[in-house]
Amino acid sequence: MRYIRVVKDRTARHLMLGIALFSLLLLLVIGITLLFKALPIMREKSLGTLLTSGNWKPFKGDFGFYPFIISTLYVSAIAIIIALPLSLLTSIYLNTYATKGIRKIFEPVIDLLSGIPPVIYGVWGSLAIVPLIAEKISPHFVEFSSGYSVLAGGLVLAIMILPLLVSILTEVFRSIPKEMTDASLAMGATKWQTVKKVILRKSLTGIIAAIVLSVSRAFGETIAVLMVCGNIPLIPKSVFDACYPLPALIANNYGEMMSMPGYESALMLGAFLLFFIILIFNAVSRLTLNQIENRYSL
Amino acid sequence: MKAKKTEELIFKTFMIISSIIIISILFYIIGTIIYKGLPALDIDMLTKIPGGGFFLGKEGGVLNAIVGSLYIILGSLVIGLAISVPLVIYINFYLPKKSWLATLVRFSFDILFGVPSIVYGAFGFALMIFLGIRASLLGGIIAIALLIMPIMMRSFDEVAKLLSRDLPDALLSLGATRYEMAKVIIKQLMPGLVTAILLSVGRGIGDAAAVLFTAGYTDNIPTSLGQPAATLPLSIFFQLGSPVEEVQNRAYASAAILTLVILILSLSARYFSSKYQKNKI
Amino acid sequence: MMNFGVVRTSSTLEEIQSNSYLRKVESSHTINIKNLNVFIEEHHILKDINLSIPDKSITCIIGPSGCGKSTLLKTLNRMHDETPEVRISGEVIVDEENIYGVNVNVIDIRKKMGLLAQRPCPLPMSIFDNVAYGPRIHGLKRRKAINQTVIQYLQYVGLWDEVRGRVRSSPTRLSIGQQQRLCLARGLAIEPEYILGDEATSALDPISTKKIEELFIKLKEKYSIILVTHTLRQARRIADWVVFMYMGEIIEAGKTEEFFNNPKNKLTREYLSGSFS
Numbered sequence: 001m002r003y004i005r006v007v008k009d010r011t012a013r014h015l016m017l018g019i020a021l022f023s024l025l026l027l028l029v030i031g032i033t034l035l036f037k038a039l040p041i042m043r044e045k046s047l048g049t050l051l052t053s054g055n056w057k058p059f060k061g062d063f064g065f066y067p068f069i070i071s072t073l074y075v076s077a078i079a080i081i082i083a084l085p086l087s088l089l090t091s092i093y094l095n096t097y098a099t100k101g102i103r104k105i106f107e108p109v110i111d112l113l114s115g116i117p118p119v120i121y122g123v124w125g126s127l128a129i130v131p132l133i134a135e136k137i138s139p140h141f142v143e144f145s146s147g148y149s150v151l152a153g154g155l156v157l158a159i160m161i162l163p164l165l166v167s168i169l170t171e172v173f174r175s176i177p178k179e180m181t182d183a184s185l186a187m188g189a190t191k192w193q194t195v196k197k198v199i200l201r202k203s204l205t206g207i208i209a210a211i212v213l214s215v216s217r218a219f220g221e222t223i224a225v226l227m228v229c230g231n232i233p234l235i236p237k238s239v240f241d242a243c244y245p246l247p248a249l250i251a252n253n254y255g256e257m258m259s260m261p262g263y264e265s266a267l268m269l270g271a272f273l274l275f276f277i278i279l280i281f282n283a284v285s286r287l288t289l290n291q292i293e294n295r296y297s298l
Numbered sequence: 299m300k301a302k303k304t305e306e307l308i309f310k311t312f313m314i315i316s317s318i319i320i321i322s323i324l325f326y327i328i329g330t331i332i333y334k335g336l337p338a339l340d341i342d343m344l345t346k347i348p349g350g351g352f353f354l355g356k357e358g359g360v361l362n363a364i365v366g367s368l369y370i371i372l373g374s375l376v377i378g379l380a381i382s383v384p385l386v387i388y389i390n391f392y393l394p395k396k397s398w399l400a401t402l403v404r405f406s407f408d409i410l411f412g413v414p415s416i417v418y419g420a421f422g423f424a425l426m427i428f429l430g431i432r433a434s435l436l437g438g439i440i441a442i443a444l445l446i447m448p449i450m451m452r453s454f455d456e457v458a459k460l461l462s463r464d465l466p467d468a469l470l471s472l473g474a475t476r477y478e479m480a481k482v483i484i485k486q487l488m489p490g491l492v493t494a495i496l497l498s499v500g501r502g503i504g505d506a507a508a509v510l511f512t513a514g515y516t517d518n519i520p521t522s523l524g525q526p527a528a529t530l531p532l533s534i535f536f537q538l539g540s541p542v543e544e545v546q547n548r549a550y551a552s553a554a555i556l557t558l559v560i561l562i563l564s565l566s567a568r569y570f571s572s573k574y575q576k577n578k579i
Numbered sequence: 580m581m582n583f584g585v586v587r588t589s590s591t592l593e594e595i596q597s598n599s600y601l602r603k604v605e606s607s608h609t610i611n612i613k614n615l616n617v618f619i620e621e622h623h624i625l626k627d628i629n630l631s632i633p634d635k636s637i638t639c640i641i642g643p644s645g646c647g648k649s650t651l652l653k654t655l656n657r658m659h660d661e662t663p664e665v666r667i668s669g670e671v672i673v674d675e676e677n678i679y680g681v682n683v684n685v686i687d688i689r690k691k692m693g694l695l696a697q698r699p700c701p702l703p704m705s706i707f708d709n710v711a712y713g714p715r716i717h718g719l720k721r722r723k724a725i726n727q728t729v730i731q732y733l734q735y736v737g738l739w740d741e742v743r744g745r746v747r748s749s750p751t752r753l754s755i756g757q758q759q760r761l762c763l764a765r766g767l768a769i770e771p772e773y774i775l776g777d778e779a780t781s782a783l784d785p786i787s788t789k790k791i792e793e794l795f796i797k798l799k800e801k802y803s804i805i806l807v808t809h810t811l812r813q814a815r816r817i818a819d820w821v822v823f824m825y826m827g828e829i830i831e832a833g834k835t836e837e838f839f840n841n842p843k844n845k846l847t848r849e850y851l852s853g854s855f856s
Contacts, residue, residue: 009475016388019381020403023451026444027406030413030421037424086316093313099663106317108568109324115497115564116327116557117504119531123538123553124327127334159323166320179700183762186656187713187769188690192306197712202703213412220414222507223535247416247507254423254511271420275413282412286405 031275038269041262050269056233058253063266065273067235071150071243074236075225076218078154079161080211086158087165088207094166095173096191096199114163122227125156130228138240145240148230153243156224161214168213168289172206173199175292206292209285216281220274222247246270328557335554338547343555348517353537355544360552363533365519366435370509370527371502373439374446378498382451383491387480390458391466404455411448415508418444423511436523438513445508446498453497453571457490458483489570496567500560506531530556608634608674608772608803610655615669617650617659624650626827628669632820637795637804639818639835641811643855647827648807652775655805656692657685674772690717693771695779699758701750702765706733706742709750709761713769732764736794756787763794774798776806780813792817811851815839823847 041050041063053064094103126148134147176199184194200207230242231252250267346359389400422441431437465486469479484491506529514526515536530552537549610632617625625647632638640648650659657678659665670677678688702709710729719725733739733746738760742753750761759779766774776795780788795804795817808814814821815835822832823844831844842848849855 005475005478009477012384012477012480013388013392016384016392019385020388020399023381023385023403023447024406027409030417033421033424033428034417086319089309089313089316090320093310093317097310097313098317102317105321108565109321111564111568112328112561113320113324115500115504115560117506117531117560119504119506119534120327120331120553120557120560123534123550124330126538127330127550128326159327162320162323177700179696179698180702182658182661183694183696183700184702184712185661186658186689186692186694186696187716187766188686188688189712189716190302190306190686192309193302193716197704197716198702216412217414220412220416222414222416223531227535227538247414250416250420251507251510268420268424271417275417278412278414278417279409282409283405286408286412290405 027279031272031279034268034272034275038265038272041265041269044262050266054235058260058263058266061262063262063269065246065270067233068244068246068249068270070235071229072219072245072247074150074239074243075153075157075229075245076215078151078239079157079218080215082155082158083162083165083214084211087162087169091166091169091173092195092199094170096195110163110166113159114167118160118221118224119227121156121160121224125152125224125228129155133240142238142240146230146242148228148242149240150229150236150243151239153225153229153245154239156228157218157221160221160224161217164217165210165214168210169203169207172203172210172289172292175206176202203292205288209288209292212281212285213289216278216285219281220247220278222251226251246274250274328561331550331553331557334547334550335552335557338551339554340551343548343551347519352517353540353542353545355542360528360530360533360548360555362517362519363528363530363552364555366438366513366516366527367503367530369435369520370438370442370513370529371499373435374443374502375495375499377439377443378447378450379495382447382454382494383484385451386454386458387483390455390461391480391483392476395463404452407448407451407455411452413448415445415505416510419508419511422508426512432524433512433514433526434524435513435520435527438509438527438529439523441508441512442502442505445505446502449501450494450498454487454491454494457487457493457571461486493567493571496563496570500563500567503563504531504556504560506535610773610803610805611670611672612654613670613672615651615654615671616667617647617654618666619650619662620664624827625654628829630822630829630832632803632805634803635799635801636819637799637806637817638820638822639814640805640807640822640824641814641850642824642830643850644809646824648824649777651824652777652805652807655773655775656689656694658689658694660685690769691772693766693769693774695759695763695766695774695776697778698782699755699762701753701758701761704749705747706750706753706761707746710765710768713765717769728768732768733761735767736760736764737790738764754787756783756790759783759787759791760794763791767798772802774802774804776804776808778807778809781809788813823850825850 045063050063051065051069053062054066055062055064056067094106129152130147132147133149133152134145137151138145138147138149180202181194181198184198185191189197225245226248229245229248231244231248232242233244233249236243250270253263253267342357343359344364345361346357347362348360349356349358352358385403389397389403393400418441422437422444425440426432426437461483466479466483469482470476509529509532513529515528515532516526517528520527534549534552534556537545537552540546612628612630615625615628616623628651640651642648653659654667654671655673659667667679669679671679673688673691676683702712704712707729710732711725714725714728719728729746730739733742738757741757750758753761759782774795780791783791792813795806798804799819806818818835820832821835821838823830823838825846831838831842831847838847839851842851
């Protein structure tokens with residue numbers, strides 16, 4: 001009886017350790033697999049050419065990633081430019097001014113926004129944002145836009161990264177010790193002065209980490225962006241032009257890629273690039289955020 | 299003094315406006331989907347698989363996608379739970395409080411959480427080629443399991459971290475083995491586990507990019523792990539791509555179904571987690 | 580090297596404030612608390628507090644933990660405004676004005692009350708900017724004037740010589756005692772009329788405690804000082820007046836000598852003899 005208990009305990013312990021080590025290896029396995037798959041194309045052409053060439057002609061064996069990289073950067077930049085002020089103002093409001101009741105209302109709102117699936121954002125984007133851009137916004141600036149554009153992708157992405165930004169920023173602001181804001185208030189500073197001079201200053205690294213994290217989320221978002229950004233492999237000249245971000249490229253071409261030499265490898269290279277950049281961004285910002293969180297907890 | 303007040307007032311107004319914008323965006327999205335989707339939603343949508351010429355506007359429903367999504371999420375839940383539950387128990391109650399292994403595991407799951415689903419899809423696809431599996435239910439299950447594992451692990455871990463160490467210590471001092479202790483602890487953490495499951499189901503059921511190459515698509519309901527499986531998000535995606543208006547309307551109806559499912563999942567997750575954390579966003 | 584303007588080696592408060600950036604009306608600095616009641620949610624924390632706090636002296640509030648002494652102190656600079664669960668009734672009359680009256684600006688009240696918290700809490704900015712924070716938010720703009728103010732208050736708390744070369748660096752590397760003196764300088768730089776201390780020495784070592792206590796004694800020539808303290812010995816050392824609180828009520832208040840040598844209330848006697856704490 002006693003023997004069985006001990007054996008059970010020991011087996012469980014080893015199994016769990018195994019799982020822990022396996023999970024640590026997972027990142028490595030993903031990275032190596034994708035890299036391995038991307039090797040054939042990298043043997044054919046230098047990484048530099050692949051990244052800076054604007055020619056995407058899979059049938060002729062030209063795989064220039066430049067338009068896709070530019071598109072990804074473009075939509076992500078627009079997304080963060082729109083989402084950052086909104087989320088910064090909102091999370092400051094929730095942390096400093098809002099009553100408990102308002103905070104309570106916001107919790108499920110943020111939950112739901114982050115829970116809505118990308119494909120729904122895509123449907124909504126094509127129903128609401130695309131016509132808005134085609135009919136109301138773009139005529140003021142350019143002759144014609146289908147609405148499926150950099151701006152549409154950026155707007156939809158902005159909304160998709162909002163919940164992430166708000167929840168991380170709220171965490172960051174909350175980690176500021178109350179004594180510190182009290183010290184400022186007790187000297188007769190207004191709330192806004194305290195926000196400007198103490199809270200924002202103190203949370204600068206946290207804010208940057210939150211930005212990096214949400215930019216990396218924007219980099220990898222696929223379906224929603226694919227549904228609203230037009231998918232034309234050219235470098236967009238204005239925000240009303242169509243664009244073609246890297247994840248959309250991978251998603252759109254997976255079916256047919258098996259038939260062409262180099263195509264699969266090129267797309268795997270795209271996936272590897274995404275993985276690698278997002279890995280770095282995530283690692284840096286998570287480390288920063290963990291440090292902030294640990295600074296004040298004992 | 300006056301300028302100071304005005305500045306504060308202006309910024310406070312901006313803050314309130316942004317908060318209102320964020321709330322109204324949510325209602326706008328849900329409103330649009332429901333408004334467009336409900337009229338096209340009928341009982342056939344839920345109970346029939348696509349008939350012949352479905353993508354030309356003929357009759358049928360999306361039962362294939364609903365069942366496919368259900369199969370995939372159930373399968374990936376089993377895998378996800380089998381890995382994340384022991385893992386969380388191990389790093390919280392087996393390892394010492396300040397263990398580097400626990401820190402490392404948490405950190406790597408933080409990063410896995412950030413890996414986009416398209417990358418999981420590509421990785422799953424590469425893995426399947428390596429193993430000689432075609433796009434199938436099994437492939438979809440593996441890809442979605444990879445996707446939801448970090449979500450499940452992190453949210454279950456949050457709850458486990460909050461449990462005081464008194465209970466485990468008390469159990470151990472009674473002469474229980476750690477394994478026996480773990481069984482009691484899991485019971486204690488049940489509401490947290492339910493939250494973790496609901497969150498992962500929400501994420502897993504709505505994801506399209508990971509199943510795009512791994513699960514394939516079919517008009518039939520799969521009968522074995524080796525057959526391809528349709529999923530709700532992909533059925534929305536494909537139907538919306540059709541030029542036929544009726545098909546597009548059905549895409550909206552499918553979108554409404556998915557949105558309602560997510561709404562229910564998300565609100566019940568909030569309900570369960572509010573039992574644990576009082577003031578967390 | 581930056582220009583700090585005219586630097587004198589030591590200055591008295593009179594001298595520093597003779598070039599004050601804010602003209603203020605001299606008056607007798609007294610606080611009268613009348614029928615003060617404080618509730619936090621449903622808990623009655625302070626019950627019918629009536630108290631006068633005299634000018635130019637140190638008043639120590641003592642009592643076991645949880646007796647409401649810190650809550651009482653917070654009513655004086657209206658820091659309870661930051662917690663919506665707190666309800667307050669009654670009057671706190673500072674310089675003939677009820678600070679809980681209708682047309683009172685909370686910022687003016689807080690400017691009048693310099694607070695020294697339990698733990699030193701430097702703001703996330705340089706040593707210099709910490710002291711300059713108050714004058715700046717209250718509208719002092721001229722660099723020379725700011726420099727002068729900062730240096731003088733740093734000198735006043737005896738910190739200037741210790742931090743001279745690194746006033747532009749972060750205060751986090753200062754010792755806890757130095758940080759607390761920095762916070763005192765920061766509080767004085769808003770030119771308050773009262774000084775509140777919330778167990779201001781409880782985190783400090785004996786030598787730093789002694790320095791702060793000496794500063795309090797020096798400061799009482801000019802200010803009324805109200806200290807919440809956790810040690811009876813500190814009250815005996817520096818207080819002119821002692822207020823003893825228990826369970827949200829004032830049990831006994833009086834001159835230090837009399838209070839310690841001839842306590843009138845039974846509870847006070849028990850507390851002083853250490854039968855509860």
